[in-house]
Amino acid sequence: MDFTGLSAFPLSPLRDERLDETAYVKLIERLRVAGVDSIGALGSTGCYPYFSRTERANALRLATEHSGAVSVIAGIGALRTRDVLWLAEDAQKAGVSAVLLAPVSYHGLTEEEVFSLFAAVTRELSVPLCVYDNPGTTHFTFSDELLLRIAQLPNIGSIKIPPISAPERAARLRPRIPQSITLGISGDASAVDGLSAGCGVWYSVLGGLFPQAALAISHAAQAGDFTRARAHSDALQPLWDICKRYGGSLRVMATAAELLGLAGASCLPAPLQTLTGDARREVADVIEQLRLA
Amino acid sequence: MDFTGLSAFPLSPLRDERLDETAYVKLIERLRVAGVDSIGALGSTGCYPYFSRTERANALRLATEHSGAVSVIAGIGALRTRDVLWLAEDAQKAGVSAVLLAPVSYHGLTEEEVFSLFAAVTRELSVPLCVYDNPGTTHFTFSDELLLRIAQLPNIGSIKIPPISAPERAARLRPRIPQSITLGISGDASAVDGLSAGCGVWYSVLGGLFPQAALAISHAAQAGDFTRARAHSDALQPLWDICKRYGGSLRVMATAAELLGLAGASCLPAPLQTLTGDARREVADVIEQLRLA
Numbered sequence: 001m002d003f004t005g006l007s008a009f010p011l012s013p014l015r016d017e018r019l020d021e022t023a024y025v026k027l028i029e030r031l032r033v034a035g036v037d038s039i040g041a042l043g044s045t046g047c048y049p050y051f052s053r054t055e056r057a058n059a060l061r062l063a064t065e066h067s068g069a070v071s072v073i074a075g076i077g078a079l080r081t082r083d084v085l086w087l088a089e090d091a092q093k094a095g096v097s098a099v100l101l102a103p104v105s106y107h108g109l110t111e112e113e114v115f116s117l118f119a120a121v122t123r124e125l126s127v128p129l130c131v132y133d134n135p136g137t138t139h140f141t142f143s144d145e146l147l148l149r150i151a152q153l154p155n156i157g158s159i160k161i162p163p164i165s166a167p168e169r170a171a172r173l174r175p176r177i178p179q180s181i182t183l184g185i186s187g188d189a190s191a192v193d194g195l196s197a198g199c200g201v202w203y204s205v206l207g208g209l210f211p212q213a214a215l216a217i218s219h220a221a222q223a224g225d226f227t228r229a230r231a232h233s234d235a236l237q238p239l240w241d242i243c244k245r246y247g248g249s250l251r252v253m254a255t256a257a258e259l260l261g262l263a264g265a266s267c268l269p270a271p272l273q274t275l276t277g278d279a280r281r282e283v284a285d286v287i288e289q290l291r292l293a
Numbered sequence: 294m295d296f297t298g299l300s301a302f303p304l305s306p307l308r309d310e311r312l313d314e315t316a317y318v319k320l321i322e323r324l325r326v327a328g329v330d331s332i333g334a335l336g337s338t339g340c341y342p343y344f345s346r347t348e349r350a351n352a353l354r355l356a357t358e359h360s361g362a363v364s365v366i367a368g369i370g371a372l373r374t375r376d377v378l379w380l381a382e383d384a385q386k387a388g389v390s391a392v393l394l395a396p397v398s399y400h401g402l403t404e405e406e407v408f409s410l411f412a413a414v415t416r417e418l419s420v421p422l423c424v425y426d427n428p429g430t431t432h433f434t435f436s437d438e439l440l441l442r443i444a445q446l447p448n449i450g451s452i453k454i455p456p457i458s459a460p461e462r463a464a465r466l467r468p469r470i471p472q473s474i475t476l477g478i479s480g481d482a483s484a485v486d487g488l489s490a491g492c493g494v495w496y497s498v499l500g501g502l503f504p505q506a507a508l509a510i511s512h513a514a515q516a517g518d519f520t521r522a523r524a525h526s527d528a529l530q531p532l533w534d535i536c537k538r539y540g541g542s543l544r545v546m547a548t549a550a551e552l553l554g555l556a557g558a559s560c561l562p563a564p565l566q567t568l569t570g571d572a573r574r575e576v577a578d579v580i581e582q583l584r585l586a
Binding site for chain 1: 410564
């Protein structure tokens with residue numbers, strides 16, 4: 001598969017603390033119909049580490065069954081190498097086109113430990129892997145040197161970098177990694193910065209719930225029209241603002257899904273909670289103001 | 294049970310990526326024979342979040358079967374409230390005397406979410422709970438206000454505070470929480486600071502592998518002789534130094550266990566690794582120098 005264009009990361013909505021399969025399938029179908037370039041099932045937005053192995057395999061089967069011709073990239077992160085290997089096997093059996101791996105930690109990891117994880121997993125894969133650098137959730141920070149070492153392993157297809165210093169990082173890494181590996185930007189508010197600095201793909205939370213809004217940005221960037229891409233992104237500033245104010249995009253997007261009837265009440269795994277009161281009203285206002293519904 | 298004295302936290306050594314039951318039982322028996330006041334099974338040092346529900350229930354059964362009259366406190370932390378409730382039930386079925394709960398996170402938690410977790414769990418318990426404040430691994434920082442709110446919930450027996458500013462924190466909290474709740478210090482190098490500032494219990498990694506060395510400190514502190522307690526602690530400075538140098542006590546203690554034949558090779562769950570080369574030799578030197586074996 002190609003790691004290019006818009007890779008959309010849907011929520012995994014719960015109902016009574018179990019995956020709401022009906023809501024999940026609807027989210028996947030929405031992305032297929034919109035024509036995103038790939039679907040990131042069980043990414044951070046899809047709360048992958050909160051589900052059991054069985055629940056994850058089930059979610060991935062639903063995703064591949066309903067994604068049509070759109071490729072599915074599956075999050076396979078876990079604390080243990082053993083579990084990651086099992087999850088990689090399950091994901092491939094479920095028919096995914098690629099896997100996404102972040103070095104999830106409880107005890108902080110060393111660079112050597114993270115390298116050993118990626119070496120063990122890529123050795124066993126039949127599909128390409130996207131390296132997921134997400135220090136906000138994993139509390140591990142990749143050095144450029146480590147990413148370059150990992151880029152030499154087999155089956156590496158893409159590297160998903162976080163928004164902090166993304167343009168500088170992309171500019172540094174791009175000439176030093178094989179052309180077959182794309183760089184991808186995550187952090188929706190910084191997407192245009194990353195795409196204009198050499199990232200070939202946008203790993204997008206926005207795209208998981210509002211694919212049309214994300215595709216407008218992605219299509220403009222792919223056409224090389226970064227002025228238009230930036231104008232589309234700037235128009236969404238009220239959304240970027242509330243995501244920042246409420247600790248990231250997860251709670252805002254999950255709240256938006258509830259407000260739009262795309263998820264039932266309390267759609268995040270407890271103890272995580274969607275927004276209430278004034279914060280919830282702000283999300284509703286932004287959806288209306290930006291005509292995101 | 295009383296949360297007082299020395300609570301010793303053993304490793305959960307692996308062999309071929311499964312719990313090494315023989316080695317684990319030996320560590321538990323070592324603590325029983327030494328006469329520690331309680332055993333913290335599946336604490337952070339026991340790598341609780343790296344094991345499946347079945348593996349955790351099994352480890353707790355082994356701990357209670359081999360701990361004699363010594364109370365077992367079981368770590369029940371997990372990302373989801375649902376899983377924590379299951380683990381609490383399993384732990385009680387395994388016969389533990391208390392549970393230990395840290396707000397494990399992937400997506401960062403809000404204070405309200407953490408309170409809701411403790412409220413849900415304490416409502417269901419038949420044994421007391423120790424609140425585990427460990428920002429280094431959970432990436433959640435408790436405010437004093439949140440700890441005071443949680444202290445009002447039923448079944449709270451102790452609060453385990455981290456070493457940073459522990460004396461000031463203990464002095465602030467002690468007069469404001471019920472006398473039935475003890476404060477406990479973790480972070481071995483800061484134990485005497487905590488014990489002399491009103492902590493009634495030491496949650497100790499050192500004690501999990503070297504109970505005699507930890508009991509010398511604990512007994513002196515319990516007798517009110519903090520000068521002697523500090524002298525015992527100061528004598529261990531080379532050990533505190535290597536723990537600091539190698540990113541915390543886990544890898545040092547696991548390496549020490551391997552060197553002493555108390556665990557087989559590669560006793561940590563991959564991708565975590567014990568120390569090699571010069572670092573490993575330093576651990577061996579410190580063990581010999583301090584006559585810890």
